[in-house]
Amino acid sequence: MTFLLFLSKKIDRISERIGAWVAWLVLLAVLISSGNAVMRKAFNMSSNAFLEIQWYLFAAVFLLASGYTLLRQEHVKIDVVSGRFSKRTQIWIDIVGICVFLLPFACIITKLSMPLVINAYATQEVSSNAGGLIRWPVFALLPAGMVLLALQASSELIKRIAFLQGFIPDPSKKQGAKTPEQEFAEFLLEKEVAAREAAQLGARK
Secondary structure (H helix, E strand, O other): OOOHHHHHHHHHHHHHHHHHHHHOOOOOOOHHHHHHHHHHHOOOOHHHHHHHHHHHHHHHHHOOEEEEEHOOOOOOOOOOHHHOOOOHHHHHHHHHHHHHHHHHHHHHHHHHHHHHHHHHHHHHHHHHOOOOEEEEHHHHHHHHHHHHHHHHHHHHHHHHHHOOOOOOOOOEEEEEEOOOOHHHHHHHHHHHHHOOOOHHHHHHH
């Protein structure tokens, strides 16, 4: 189990780095979209390549960050149902979901999409739109994203088995930064506390 946990940490680190790198693609997509809009409105110039690269970047963010999203426990879950069970039962539900659904799904999609990628690369398939881009890079994002998702799913499986054996704390807790809602709630709480302290200070005077 020690080696598996070491492997899990390595996979988590890879997902973290990819997630940090992919975040920059969002900024790039915004800049390209803004530049394209300015060129079209100000100079009446545009190209389908600018539109398609935005779609490519969106696909890259969605697919390449799937493992990172799983690491951060941000995928959609049926918490309204699983929340009724004990923590060990919830972990077992996660294990069954990973083994029966997630890993097979990622493997099947990877297997089915690889011929499409290989064919698009061999034929140098290009978009049918005028000025469009080559297709194989965006096709390749699908198996790449599924491989990253499968890797992170394997890491999550290791951590959940380790938790059941008492090696690590609960791995299903969400990681990372606070949500905007949590930050806003904390801000309101701090503001209320400060107002109370000011009122108490004024009453003493």
